Amino acid sequence: xxxxxxxxxxxxxxxxxxxxxxxxxxxxxxxxxxxxxxxxxxxxxxxxxxxxxxxxxxxxxxxxxxxxxxxxxxxxxxxxxxxxxxxxxxxxxxxxxxxxxxxxxxxxxxxxxxxxxxxxxxxxxxxxxxxxxxxxxxxxxxxxxxxxxxxxxxxxxxxxxxxxxxxxxxxxxxxxxxxxxxxxxxxxxxxxxxxxxxxxxxxxxxxxxxxxxxxxxxxxxxxxxxxxxxxxxxxxxxxxxxxxxxxxxxxxxxxxxxxxxxxxxxxxxxxxxxxxxxxxxxxxxxxxxxxxxxxxxxxxxxxxxxxxxxxxxxxxxxxxxxxxxxxxxxxxxxxxxxxxxxxxxxxxxxxxxxxxxxxxxxxxxxxxxxxxxxxxxxxxxxxxxxxxxxxxxxxxxxxxxxxxxxxxxxxxxxxxxxxxxxxxxxxxxxxxxxxxxxxxxxxxxxxxxxxxxxxxxxxxxxxxxxxx
Numbered sequence: 001x002x003x004x005x006x007x008x009x010x011x012x013x014x015x016x017x018x019x020x021x022x023x024x025x026x027x028x029x030x031x032x033x034x035x036x037x038x039x040x041x042x043x044x045x046x047x048x049x050x051x052x053x054x055x056x057x058x059x060x061x062x063x064x065x066x067x068x069x070x071x072x073x074x075x076x077x078x079x080x081x082x083x084x085x086x087x088x089x090x091x092x093x094x095x096x097x098x099x100x101x102x103x104x105x106x107x108x109x110x111x112x113x114x115x116x117x118x119x120x121x122x123x124x125x126x127x128x129x130x131x132x133x134x135x136x137x138x139x140x141x142x143x144x145x146x147x148x149x150x151x152x153x154x155x156x157x158x159x160x161x162x163x164x165x166x167x168x169x170x171x172x173x174x175x176x177x178x179x180x181x182x183x184x185x186x187x188x189x190x191x192x193x194x195x196x197x198x199x200x201x202x203x204x205x206x207x208x209x210x211x212x213x214x215x216x217x218x219x220x221x222x223x224x225x226x227x228x229x230x231x232x233x234x235x236x237x238x239x240x241x242x243x244x245x246x247x248x249x250x251x252x253x254x255x256x257x258x259x260x261x262x263x264x265x266x267x268x269x270x271x272x273x274x275x276x277x278x279x280x281x282x283x284x285x286x287x288x289x290x291x292x293x294x295x296x297x298x299x300x301x302x303x304x305x306x307x308x309x310x311x312x313x314x315x316x317x318x319x320x321x322x323x324x325x326x327x328x329x330x331x332x333x334x335x336x337x338x339x340x341x342x343x344x345x346x347x348x349x350x351x352x353x354x355x356x357x358x359x360x361x362x363x364x365x366x367x368x369x370x371x372x373x374x375x376x377x378x379x380x381x382x383x384x385x386x387x388x389x390x391x392x393x394x395x396x397x398x399x400x401x402x403x404x405x406x407x408x409x410x411x412x413x414x415x416x417x418x419x420x421x422x423x424x425x426x427x428x429x430x431x432x433x434x435x436x437x438x439x440x441x442x443x444x445x446x447x448x449x450x451x452x453x454x455x456x457x458x459x460x461x462x463x464x465x466x467x468x
Contacts, residue, residue, distance in 0.1 A: 367392070
């Protein structure tokens with residue numbers, strides 16, 4: 001092979017890597033396509049792949065007036081005007097139920113004048129489980145803008161079912177023989193099984209990896225920092241100091257100590273190396289005042305771009321996100337989980353579930369002696385915060401207005417409290433047992449709820465620098 005041929009192959013490979021990707025959802029209504037779109041967009045942005053989701057419904061509602069015709073009538077194949085409007089917005093149409101429509105998308109992505117051309121990947125959500133379909137309709141579809149304020153809940157349900165029947169008349173599922181040249185994945189019955197065909201490139205592989213780990217079952221994820229350590233009280237970074245004897249007593253791993261105190265509430269305890277705090281490198285053990293005095297340039301650089309800043313011989317938040325991706329995958333697969341970890345780690349996890357961007361992530365407030373309850377919903381995540389009745393220093397440092405001269409404020413004790421900052425609802429049994437059980441331990445009242453036989457069980461994931 002000549003040098004020029006090798007060079008041409010290398011150029012071709014580089015072009016393939018730089019090709020933008022288009023992901024098109026396929027499937028009947030109420031099959032979870034919008035749910036997949038939201039979760040996938042959030043995940044790809046979190047790992048650093050800039051992604052934007054377009055919902056055809058938003059554009060469709062701007063293009064026609066549903067008050068002049070029934071919503072289901074618009075989706076009838078016999079509605080010529082509705083068909084024309086849908087064709088104008090085909091690039092945003094999340095159903096893509098016909099082979100002709102999908103081919104139009106492929107042709108659009110491969111136009112000759114487009115440089116670089118787009119690589120397209122189809123995600124087809126297939127569902128024949130009546131319970132899943134009914135749940136999707138009840139939880140999401142009847143509250144969509146097509147129906148709110150226009151008809152009753154029962155009327156909305158009936159109209160939406162008619163809409164599904166209209167789509168069924170023209171639905172052509174993806175097929176490995178007829179669509180042999182296309183790249184796609186079939187997600188069957190909300191992830192009970194999958195069919196993957198002709199995956200091409202890094203992004204498509206990441207998408208498949210993610211889709212195979214998510215589920216729709218209701219669950220809660222609990223996040224809490226380790227107990228207050230001596231380093232917390234005097235404002236030192238990182239380290240591996242033992243807990244303050246007022247709360248816990250041990251030698252090294254503060255998060256593991258915290259989890260061990262709660263182990264009677266759990267089915268089992270796991271220790272994860274990847275949940276260790278961000279590595280502060282040469283700054284381990286320093287206070288912010290020490291850091292600023294010894295390394296003023298580094299201190300300023302960190303304030304200018306805290307997400308990408310990497311401690312000398314240490315880590316950045318960007319590194320931490322990459323390290324935590326397996327944890328996110330496991331959290332997506334699990335049911336109820338309590339994560340006992342550290343401020344930076346929990347910021348990354350919280351940013352993922354709350355869809356925070358890279359500028360917001362490093363400044364999320366994760367206080368000590370607080371349990372953060374995350375309840376994933378269809379298109380969002382409900383967040384509740386519960387504080388224990390224990391004084392603790394406030395280790396939160398806000399984003400400075402002037403990075404060159406950042407303010408370094410002393411640590412301030414947090415007053416006693418035990419309230420939810422975001423919800424007035426009563427806690428469920430699991431949350432109640434967790435909060436009151438932990439409070440009993442932390443206030444030396446070890447004869448509390450932990451002795452009860454009906455205490456709910458959950459898995460606890462905590463870091464351990466000794467584990468592999």
